[in-house]
Amino acid sequence: MKLYQKLRTAVPRLVLSQEDEEEEEEEEEDADTPTPTGHSRLAPWWVGSGLLLSAVLLSAVTVWVLRQVSGGWHGPAPPSQCHQVPESHRFDCYPERSVVVTRELCEGRGCCFVETPPAVGGTRGVPWCFYPPDFPSYALQSLNQTALGMAGLLVRREKAYYPRDIGVLRLDVELETDTRLHVKITDAANPRYEVPLDVPRAKKRAENPIYSLDFSKDPFGLLLRRRDTGTVLLNTTVAPLIFADQFLQISTALPSRFLYGLGEHRSTLLHSLDWSTLTLWARDVSPTESFNLYGAHPFYLLLEEGGDAHGVFLLNSNAMEVALQPAPALTWRTIGGVLDFYIFLGPDPNAVIQQYQEVIGFPAMPPLWALGFHLCRWGYGSSNETWQTVRAMRNFQIPQDAQWNDIDYMDGYRDFTFDAQKFASLPSLVEDLHKHGQHYVMILDPGISSTSPRGSYWPFDEGLRRGLFINTTQGQPLIGQVWPGYTAFADFSNVDTRQWWLENLQRFHAHVPFDGVWIDMNEPSNFMDGSEEGCPPGELDSPPYTPAVLGDSLSAKTVCASAKQSASVHYNLHNLYGLMEAEATASALIQIRGKRPFVISRSTFPSQGRYSGHWLGDNRSQWKDMYYSIPGMLSFSLFGIPLVGADICGFSGSTSEELCTRWMQLGAFYPFSRNHNSQNEKAQDPTVFSPAARTAMKDVLLTRYSLLPFLYTLFHRAHVHGDTVARPLFFEFPQDTVTYGLDRQFLWGRSLLVTPVLEPGVDSVMGYFPRGVWYDFYTGSSVNSSGEMLKLSAPLEHLNLHLREGSILPTQKPGPTSKASRGNPLRLIVALSPGATAWGDLFWDDGESLDTFERGSYSYLVFNATENVFTSSVLHTSTEAASTTIGTLSIYGVREPPHKVLLNGQEKPFSYLDNQVLTVSGLGMGLGQAFSLQWL
Template sequence: MKSYQKLTQPSACRLEEEGAAPAPTGHGKLAPCWVGSGLLVAAVLLSAITVWVLQQVSVGWPQPTLPPKCLLVPESHRFDCYPERRVVVTQELCESRGCCFIESPPPAGGKRGVPWCFYPPDFPSYTLESLNQTALGMVGLLVRREKAYYPRDIEMLRLDVEFETDTRLHIKITDAANPRYEVPLEVPRAMKKAENPIYSLDFSWDPFGVLLRRRATGMVLLNTTVAPLIFADQFLQISTSLPSKFLYGLGEHRGPLLHSMDWNTLTLWARDVSPMESFNLYGAHPFYLLMEEGGDAHGVFLLNSNAMEVALQPAPGLTWRTIGGVLDFYIFLGPDPNMVIQQYQQVIGFPAMPPFWALGFHLCRWGYGSSNETWQTVRAMRNYQIPQDAQWNDIDYMDGYRDFTLDSQKFASLPSLVEDLHKHGQHYVMILDPGISSTNPNGSYWPFDEGLRRGLFLNTTQGQTLIGQVWPGFTAFADFSNPDTHQWWLENLQRFHAHVPFDGLWIDMNEPSNFLDGSEEGCPPGELDSPPYTPAVLGDSLSAKTVCASAKQKASVHYNLHNLYGLMEAKATASALMQIHGKRPFVISRSTFPSQGRYSGHWLGDNQSQWKDMYYSIPGLLSFSLFGIPLVGADICGFSGSTSEELCTRWMQLGAFYPFARNHNTQNEKAQDPTVFSPAARTAMKDVLLTRYSLLPFLYTLFHRAHLQGDTVARPLFFEFPQDVTTLGLDRQFLWGRSLLVTPVLDPGVDSVTGYVPRGTWYDFYTVRSTAALGDCSIPDPCQAPRCASDTGMVKMSAPLDHLNLHIREGAILPTQKPGTTSEATRRNPLCLIVALSSSTSAWGDLFWDDGESLDTFEQGSYSYVVFNVTQVGCSGEGRGASEVTIGTLSIFGVQEPPSKVLLNGQEKPFSYLDNQVQLHLRVPCPGESPSLGVSIPPLLALRVTGRVGG
C-alpha cells in the first residue's frame, strides 16, 4: 500500500509500480517521496488545509483556491521553482511554469525565506528509459517528455554510474547526443568495479531519481526525487534531501564553519571583493562534507566550473544550480570525516609538500615606500630577535605597477636586500598580477609585446585583445589555459629572477580582477554575458569587476573557464619556480579551485582589522583544509583599517598557528609588524612565534601526511570527535593534527577564554605543575609540558594578554626543537620529544625529516621517517631514511610516581622529575648507526627507538 512519507525518510518510498517494466537486477523502482494515497493522505491533506486556512486568517491575506497537491508540500520542503533575483514573483509568473504559488511572510534581515513559487509533487521531469550494466557500473538513458521553462532544454540525457571504489561513487549526467564542455581536470580512472561498496544505489524510473544509502546504517544520503531534474543548455538543476543539517564546505564564503540551512544560498563565482558575509568570494569549491547521525560522514563533489549556486533549506535539502557544463558528481562515503577528505583528494590530487621555510613567519605590507624601508623592518626584526623566515613586497616595488619591472629609484637596492636575506637564512617573496600593462610604446615592454606577438592574451568575440584595467592602467590578461602562455610566463620570471633572485611568488588579482566591468568597451550582447539565468553573484552580472564571460581563451570561453583562472595561473607559476630553482615551489594564490593544493597555498584575502575578522579566519582556514589546500592563513592583524595593540597581540597569537602565517596590511595605515608595539606586546608576539618555531618538526610532519595521504593539518574538533555532537558547531578553536588544541582569545578586553575540552586527558603545553588550573600558564623551555585536568566540556581558561592556550591530547608524541629566529637555524638544533601518556600508559607519534627543499624526497627515499609507539610494556620506534636527526631531550608526562632510576640503552642516566613529568637529556642520533635507542623507567615503561639510515 502506498503511503505519504516525510521527505527526510525516503527509504520508506521503495515500491514496484503496477504495470511497470521490471527494473534491472538489484535495482528496485522508487516512487517520489511525496506520492501517497488512501486515508492517510486524506488526513494529512485535511490537516494541511486546516493549518493553511488558519494561517491565512491570522495574517489577513486573501488567497485564491489552491490545488490540494500544493498544500501537501510542507514549507521546509518547498523547492524553489522561480529562483531568479530582482524579480517580483507573482502567481501568474509562477503558474506559467506549472508551479505552486503560496505567499509566505518575508524573513527578517532581508534574506530569502520560504519560496512562494515551488514545485508540485507531479512536476514533469525526466524518465529513466533504459539502464544497462557496464564493466564499472551502469549506463542509462533519460528522456524528457515535456519542455522545460528554460531555453534549449535537452531532451535526452546519458547517465553514467561507476562504482569506482568501495567508498567512492561516480555519477555523471550529460547530453546523450552532443558533446558539452567539461572541466579539464585530471581525475583517476577506475580500472575495475568496486567489489564490496559500503553504499547501495537505487533509482526511480518515472520520474527519474537517485537514492543512495549507507549499507551499515541504512541512512539515506541522497534522494533526488524531491524535485525535478532540469537540464537545459544554460541551466542545470538537481535537488536532494539530506540526512542532517550539519553541512560544511561549498566555498569560498565568509561565515561560520557550519552552514545555516535556513534558506541559505551560496554562490560560486570567483570575485575580487573584501570578504563579507553572503557574497561569493575569490574561489569556487563545489564540495561539501556532511556529518550524519551517529558520527558517520560523507562528501559530495560536483566537478563543474561554471557559475553556480547551492541553495540550502531546512528540510534539510540542497539544490545545485549551474549554468553550463555537465552534472559530474563524486560521492565519498568515509565513513569518518578524515577519510572523506582523503577520498576527495584521491580525486583532485594531494597537496604539494611545501618547503620547510614556508612554515616560518612571513612579513609584508602594501606601503613599504622603498627597499630601504623594507630593509629597516627586517633589521628591526633581527634586532629584537623575533623569528622571521620571509620578507615580502607588494606592488610598491614595481615600475608603474607593471609586472616584471623594478622601480629603479625607490627599490634600487632590492637585489642587495634579497642577497642579505639569503645570507641570514631568510627568503624573499614578491607579488605578481595577471594583468599585463598594454599602453607602453612599442618595443618598450617585453612582457606585453611578446605576449601579443604570440597571441597569449584573452580575446574579445571579435578576436581582438580584450583590454581591462588594473593597477598599471589598461591591461591585457594572460591566457593560462594556453600551454604557450606557461612558457612565456617562465621566460618573464627567468628574466626578472636574474636581477632580483626571489624565492617565492604571491599571485594576486587572479579571479581575474578588473576595475572595469568586462572590458573598456563593455561586453557584447549575447547569452554568454547575459545568460537566461544568472546565479546570485555579487554585482548581478558575470562580468562585474572581471572580464567578459564571452572572452575567448585557448581551452574554451571564459564563461566556462572563469573559476579556473587562478588554478591555471598557479599551475604555470609553480612549474616556472621548479624550473628556475630546481626546488619545491612556494606560491600563494588568492583565487582557487579544486586541486589547487597541488600547486599553491592560499590566503583569505583583504580582511579588516576587526575582532570579527579574526574570528572568521578560523572557519576560513578550516574550510580550506576540507578543500585540500592545507597551506592557508589570513592576514594577521588585518589588512584594511588600523589595528590596535590588543587586537594585533591576540591575532599574532592565533596567526602563529595558521598553517601559513603572514602579517600583512595596507598602505596609508600604521605599521603592524611586531617591532612597532610596546615592549610587553612585542615580547608576547615574539614568544608565540618562538612557540610556533619549536613546533615546526611537528607541523612539517603534518604537511607530509597531507601530501602523502590527504590528511588535514588544521582541522575542526569534530574530525577527531565525530560522535560528540557539541563539536559539530565549534569554530572558535581548532586542532593541529589530532593532538594539539588551540584555543585563542577572540574578544576584546578579556583575560580569560571559554573553550571546549573534549573527553580524555589534556596536557597544558606550557606549565610545569601537574595541579595547575587550565590556562594558568608560564612560558618555560618549549620541550617541557605538564599534565592538566582531565575535565571535559566548556572550560574557562586563564588568558592574560601574553598567553595563548595550547593543550596536548593524551596519547600523543610531539617532535619539537629549540627554536631559532629562522627555520634554518631551528633545524640545526636537536629534537625534543614530548610524550603525553594516556591513562593506559600509551602514546604514539611520528616524525618526517628531509632537507626541507628538494623535490620528491619521499619518492626518492631521501628522508628519515620515525614512528614512536609507547605501550605499558614498552615503547618502540621504527624509522628509515637518509636525513639524520638528533634527539636532545625527552619529556614524558603522566608518570604518576617518581622513578628510582632511568636507563639509556641499559645504562643509568640522570633525570629530573616534577609534577608527573620525567625529563632527561639524550643527545643521540635517530635513526643512527646504532641499531637501537632505549630508554626505560622501571617498572613503568621502556622506550626503544630503532631505525636505519639509507632509505
C-alpha cells in the first residue's frame, strides 16, 4: 500500500495524448511536476486493461517511480524489485535458446535472475532472466504535428546489449482512418530495409477516430485505447523497446487472452498464451506443432472482453518470433527491417479483417472452376494412369473440375519439361479434359536444374545468360539441391525474371495447354543447408540473435541468408519468396490465357491472396491432421487468403476408408477442395473405395456443387469487400464466449454451419449451436437453440449442415463439372427468422473472364423475405444472366400452412410439409427478372 500511495502522489505528467500536441510546449515545462492525486493520466490504463493492481504497480509504466525508490539505474536490479514482479509479467531478457542462462550472464545485461524450477512450484516457461521495472529504454524527446498525425524522436541514453544499438529513432504516427492507425519506428539517421508492399496511403488525417493514443515520455511507450469502452488495446510500456541493427523488440500488454492469427503454424485456432513462442520464417517441413511452417503472417486478431475486436499487423519480412505470455502480453522480436505497425480497430472481427485487407489488398476473384473438386497424386506414374483415374471418376459420375500432376510428369524433375515416354499422352489428356469442361494443373518448383545430362536446358541457360538467379556473396549463382539434383534458384525480386518466367511458361503451354499452376517448394526449399559450398561467415548467416527457427539456423534447408538478390539480400527477402513467385506466375497466366489465373502456392506472405490460394502442405493421413486442417483453413481466412484447403485424406501415409470418407466430407467444404496423396501409398481417389464409401463421397461433392452459386458469391464478397469465406463462429457471434475457442466447426459466410466428424468409429457428433433457429440444410427441420452443445446423428454417409435463421442461399442442380452445373436452374433456400425475415444475394458472371465486376459484366441480385413475401431484386445485370433461371424456391420455417401462393400476382402450385417447409417449383424466372412471391 505504501508503494501505491507513492505512485499516486509521485507520478509525473509522463503521458501525452494525441489531443495534446498543440499544448506540448507547455507540457515540456511541466514535465517534472507531479500530477495531483486523482488526475493521473495513467489511471484509465490499469482500470481499462483489466490487469491486476500488482501487475500495474510493477509494470514498466511505473518506471519513473521505481527509479526514485531504487535510486536510479545502476547495473544489476535490486533483488527486492525482481521478486516483486509476478511470474506472468516477466518479460524475457535472455531469449537465446543456444545458451544456458546463468546469473552472471543475466545480470551482465542488467536484468533480474530468479530461478523458478517446476519442481518447486515455478511455471514451466517462466523466464529466469527478465527485465527489471527500471531497465533503460528510449525516451520520447520531441513530438511534432504532421499532416496525418505526429512525428518524433526517440533517444536512448544507455546502450543496449545487442551490437550496433541505434541511439536515435524516428517515430511516425499516422491517424489514417477512423478505424486504422499506422505507427512506424525506424533509424532516424540511416535508411533500413522496408517491405516493398504497395500500401495505399491516407490522403488526410482521420477526423473522428474511434481510438485515442497516449505516449509515455520516459520510458517511451504507446497506450492505445478504444474510446467508447476505454479498453487499452496496446500498452508498450510493459517492457523496454530495443532497436539494434539485427535485433528489434517491442512488447505490449493485451486486453484479453483471445488471440488468433500469427501464421503459419499448426495449432489450435485460439493460441495458448502459456509461454508459447511462434516463429515466422518460411520453411519446408511437414506440418508439425511448434515448428515454423511454409509462410509468414505477422498479423493477429484479438477479441476483447465484451466482444469487440482489433488487429495488429507488423509489416516486416525478416526472421521473427512472437512470444506469448499469460499476463496477457505479447513480444515481437525480429532481426531486421523496421517496426512498421498497422492497427485495426474493427470493432467487430469481420471489420478487422476487412480493414487489414484494405492495407494488404483484397483477394483475387478465382475462376468458377477453381471452386470445383480437384484430384491429384504424386505417383500416377504415367499420363495414361492419370487419364484412367479421370475416366473412372466420369464413369461413376463423380464431380471433378480439375486433374493435376505432381513432379513425376517431368523429365528428370526439371521444370517446363514432361517425360516423353511415361507422359507421352499428356497433351492428349489435357485436350480431353478441355472437351469435357475440365481443367489441368501442373506443379512447378523454383529450383532450376543447373546440370542437364543431355546438354542444353533453356530455362537454366537463358536464366544464367540474363543473370536471373539468386547469387552467392561472390556474385555467382548459388547452387543448392532439390528434386532434379543441383539447382539454381530463380530471383523473383528481379523484374526481368518475370519475363523469363513468362517465356518458360509460354514455351511449355504451347505443348501442354495447362490451365493453372501449382507452385511448390518456394520457401525456397533446399535439400542442403545453404548451398553446396555452405554459407560464408558473417552476421547475415550467423546473426547476433537467431529466432527459434527449426534447425537453429536461417539456412536450414533453404539458401544462405547472405545470398544476393536483385532487391536486397535473402536475409530480408526470404519470407517474400513465395509471394514474389506467385505474383510472377499469376501475371504470366493472365498473359498466356487471357483469363483469371489459378495459382496455388505453398509459401505465402501478406497480400498473397491477390495472386494465389494456398494449400496447407504435406500433411499425413491421420485423424489429427484432419482436425488441424480446420484451424489452418480459418487462420488463412484471417490472413486474406480465402482460397485455402488441405490435402483431403492426407498426403503421406495410407488412409483408411473411414478416414477418407470423413475427410472427403470435410474437404468438400474447404474453399479449395483437392484430394492429394503421395507415391508408394494406396490410391485414395473416390473411385477406389467400396460402393458405400464411394457413394458417400459422391453425394457430398454433389452437395458442394449444388452450393457453388453461394460459394462463388462469397468469393465475390471477399474480392470486393474483404469478407471471409470460411469463417470461425466467433466472427458471427462475438458476444458468445463459448465460440471463442471453437475450431471443430466453421461457417461458410454468415449462413451455413458445417459440423464434420473428426474421430473414428462414431455415428454421432457434438456441435455447438449459438442462440437462434438453425435449420437442417437437407430437410428444413429446425432446432431453436439457446446457445448449447447438441448431439447430432452422423452415420458414415452423412455430413451435418445447418442454415442460420434469416439467410437465403442460392443453390443449383449439380452437374459433373462447374461448367455443366452453370446451365442448370437455381434453387433458392430461404431460412426464415422467428420474425419471418431473411436476406441473401447472388453474384453471377461468366466464371472466368478478367475483371468482370470492375467492367460491369455481371449480374447481382438481392433476395429478401418479409411479411410472407419473397422478392428478388436485380441491382445489376448483364447478358450472362439471360440463360440462367430460378426454378425453385424452398422456404424453411413457414409456421402456418398457406392456402395460396402468388408469383407476381399469379397463383402457383406449391407443397407444404409438416416440418414447416414450403416449396414452389417451376418458377422459370430469369436472373435478369425481378419478381415477388407471396404466400397467404
